[in-house]
Amino acid sequence: MNSADNAPHPAHPVVRARGLTMTYGDVPVLHGVDLDIQRGEVFALLGPNGAGKTTTVEILEGFRRRSGGEVSVLGTDPAHGDDTWRGRIGLVLQSWRDHRRWRVAELLHHFAAYYPDPRDPGELLAVVGLTGQAGRLVERLSGGQRRRLDVALGIVGRPELLFLDEPTTGFDPQARHEFHLLVERLAREEGVTVLLTTHDLAEAERLADRIAMLVGGRVRAIGTPAELARRAAARAEVRWTDPDGTPRRERTADPSRLVWELHRDAAGPIPGLEVRRPTLEDTYLHMVHAADREGDGHAPATGELEHGNENESAEVRSA
Ligand SMILES: Nc1ncnc2c1ncn2[C@@H]1O[C@H](COP(=O)(O)OP(=O)(O)OP(=O)(O)O)[C@@H](O)[C@H]1O
Known part of the structure; x- marks a missing residue:
């Protein structure tokens, strides 16, 4: 074929x-x-x-x-x-392939020759920001510059x-x-x-x-x-400071209503008012913790996780 x-x-x-x-x-x-x-x-x-x-x-x-x-x-x-x-297929691997004694442009030309329609090595060096290092030995590159060279090698063959x-x-x-x-x-x-x-x-x-x-x-x-950010914690978190200086926070599906109620009750500005939408990090940590608990036999089933678990993220108004 x-x-x-x-x-x-x-x-x-x-x-x-x-x-x-x-x-x-x-x-x-x-x-x-x-x-x-x-x-x-x-x-x-x-x-x-x-x-x-x-x-x-x-x-x-x-x-x-x-x-x-x-x-x-x-x-x-x-x-x-x-x-x-x-x-x-192009690969940019975690481990550096050892070509320390090569010069940057030489190495890129060498790899380009393996492919039927490679990118122009000079243009590619410019794309990854290594034009100034074209004649440098690979072993003299910084860690980040080597990684850029890795990326160039990964895409030279289109x-x-x-x-x-x-x-x-x-x-x-x-x-x-x-x-x-x-x-x-x-x-x-x-x-x-x-x-x-x-x-x-x-x-x-x-x-x-x-x-x-x-x-x-x-x-x-x-x-x-x-979608993922919404999944584990469909509720936003509202934070504010009470008149006596106590920090408060509440999870709610309707932050606009809560903020309206706070304003109504306070009849003035709310110190420290902040509305925080769930982030990807919330979802990530939720998944990892749920999987940890699964090891203890306490986790919700996978299907539950995939469709969000309101109880996991719901919090009552805390003082
Ligand atoms: N060659 C191997 N022989 C035996 N076990 C291995 C081998 N490679 C990986 N493992 C094990 O398989 C599991 C998954 O490893 P893997 O490297 O795929 O995870 P990863 O998600 O890429 O992790 P990391 O974020 O640390 O790179 C780990 O428990 C690891 O110890």
Whole structure:
């Protein structure tokens, strides 16, 4: 089969997993993961240490054999991906591939030669902000500059699908911002599909069209950042300070009404008044804590989590 035969139909997901399981020795770490990632989508896999993110991504990349389930990436089972299939995928891995004695531009030209239609290495250096380091030895780059070079190497072959495993670790805020613009451009203008793993909730919220929260080898929630933020804590939190100086806070589904009542009762300005909408971090922490309690036999069922659990987030008016 040539690559055209393997090309995903627009209606077919670029990545599809059904009932994906993985066991290391006799220790199960993935318990039936289902994923669909569409063409041009930026998809983030979030989860605490040891959740199974890297294992999932390595299976999708074809680096690791799964124990069970069905997986299709760009129309091919990654366990049987050939060189043509691999050429359509870009990888930015957590671990630095060792090319310390190469110069930056040389290394990029070297990698470009492996692909039929590579990006121009000079332009790519400009895109990742390494033009000034083109002649420098890789071993003389800073950590963040090496990471930028990793990104350049990941996209030099114009991949259709780009795997980014914790890509901005070690980036300063400016480099992170530029990297986010680059990922957005790749997805929006070139239709590149991106699967990103990150511990940075702000990064996931900023970049991802959809997020899957993987906890303990299970997808606990999946949706847009806004959907997920609403899911675990559908109620807003209103904070204010009482006339005697006591800080107060209340969770409510109707913050506007509560604020109106407070104003009515106070007949004047409310000191310290703040309305806080639930954030992605609220959802994330909720999922992780629920999974921890599940270990103790106290957690709600997964379906309950996926549809939100009002009781978990409801708080009574506290003094
Ligand atoms: N090669 C391996 N052999 C045995 N167990 C492994 C192996 N690789 C990972 N594990 C275990 O599988 C589980 C999932 O690990 P994985 O690296 O996929 O998690 P992760 O979500 O990527 O974590 P992190 O955020 O720390 O990178 C962990 O309990 C880990 O100890």
